[in-house]
Amino acid sequence: MELDDTDREILRILQEDARTPFSEVARRIDMSSATVHDRVSRMEEAGVLTGYRAEVDPKALGYGVSAFVGLRVRQGHEEEALETLRAVEGVREVHLTTGEYDVMMRVYAESTDDLRDLMFGQIATMDGFDRSQTMVILGTDYEESGVPI
Amino acid sequence: MELDDTDREILRILQEDARTPFSEVARRIDMSSATVHDRVSRMEEAGVLTGYRAEVDPKALGYGVSAFVGLRVRQGHEEEALETLRAVEGVREVHLTTGEYDVMMRVYAESTDDLRDLMFGQIATMDGFDRSQTMVILGTDYEESGVPI
DNA sequence: AGTGAAAGGCCACCGTC
DNA sequence: GACGGTGGCCTTTCACT
Numbered sequence: 162m163e164l165d166d167t168d169r170e171i172l173r174i175l176q177e178d179a180r181t182p183f184s185e186v187a188r189r190i191d192m193s194s195a196t197v198h199d200r201v202s203r204m205e206e207a208g209v210l211t212g213y214r215a216e217v218d219p220k221a222l223g224y225g226v227s228a229f230v231g232l233r234v235r236q237g238h239e240e241e242a243l244e245t246l247r248a249v250e251g252v253r254e255v256h257l258t259t260g261e262y263d264v265m266m267r268v269y270a271e272s273t274d275d276l277r278d279l280m281f282g283q284i285a286t287m288d289g290f291d292r293s294q295t296m297v298i299l300g301t302d303y304e305e306s307g308v309p310i
Numbered sequence: 311m312e313l314d315d316t317d318r319e320i321l322r323i324l325q326e327d328a329r330t331p332f333s334e335v336a337r338r339i340d341m342s343s344a345t346v347h348d349r350v351s352r353m354e355e356a357g358v359l360t361g362y363r364a365e366v367d368p369k370a371l372g373y374g375v376s377a378f379v380g381l382r383v384r385q386g387h388e389e390e391a392l393e394t395l396r397a398v399e400g401v402r403e404v405h406l407t408t409g410e411y412d413v414m415m416r417v418y419a420e421s422t423d424d425l426r427d428l429m430f431g432q433i434a435t436m437d438g439f440d441r442s443q444t445m446v447i448l449g450t451d452y453e454e455s456g457v458p459i
Numbered sequence: 460a461g462t463g464a465a466a467g468g469c470c471a472c473c474g475t476c
Numbered sequence: 477g478a479c480g481g482t483g484g485c486c487t488t489t490c491a492c493t
Contacts (some may be wrong), residue, residue, distance in 0.1 A: 175364035209370040215324035221358040255452040260445035296409035303404040
């Protein structure tokens with residue numbers, strides 16, 4: 162699907178605040194809200210707009226620890242490893258990557274104890290596990306949600 | 311702020327689809343929409359609900375390459391390094407971490423050429439740069455946006 | 460692809476319990 | 477803290493350009 166500047170402007174506004182009323186979006190891009198509605202629908206159907214998410218502070222829900230975990234998997238055991246990882250509570254993202262690790266994960270835990278259980282109890286003991294490195298996030302210096310538009 | 315089960319249920323619904331009308335949320339949790347409105351406002355003010363974001367497919371905007379970049383910084387040059395990184399187009403997240411790197415970043419690029427410019431043109435030449443490792447994301451096996459509720 | 464109009468639905472804000 | 481009611485705004489659709 163081809164996106165023009167108007168589409169990009171709409172995306173920018175909704176990426177900033179997904180609950181912005183279409184009528185307000187229309188005002189800002191100087192078009193009717195029917196048009197906005199139309200374009201948004203088209204972008205949803207084309208898979209450009211994939212959803213609308215409320216952002217929740219992890220700390221408020223008791224997740225005080227967040228980490229990246231790099232993982233090496235034994236050759237031939239990739240599929241079973243991924244399947245296990247997907248099912249681990251706290252594992253939010255599982256990416257296949259080039260470089261030092263085969264898999265890069267993003268995990269949330271309630272505490273370091275909880276993270277320890279997750280790593281040594283579930284991940285290190287799984288089928289296909291080779292070795293891992295846990296990079297605990299001490300702080301986030303900069304975070305821009307979404308895509309540059 | 312203390313969250314009860316009703317609050318959590320509201321968060322779960324809005325994390326799934328931030329544009330769900332409050333009246334619909336109210337129906338699902340079997341309360342009035344005035345109550346939902348009330349609770350949402352309280353959670354926004356308390357910083358539990360930090361925003362609402364439309365999710366956009368990076369590929370649709372021409373960002374075909376995504377990577378994690380681990381970075382080591384020369385001691386005493388942390389601040390200037392972070393400042394530089396924040397300003398690099400394509401750098402979306404900058405986290406301070408324990409482990410093998412000092413900084414873990416998440417970057418988007420339009421192509422491998424673009425990524426090369428970003429790494430060798432801007433990051434490797436910056437003040438305080440020690441060394442880096444780029445982990446290009448070949449695929450994402452699992453991704454659960456937001457926090458487990 | 461964009462528009463205005465219109466019906467129905469929704470939001471936000473009361474006052475009340 | 478939760479509720480019903482209300483006025484104004486918003487969404488969605490449609491015929492027309």
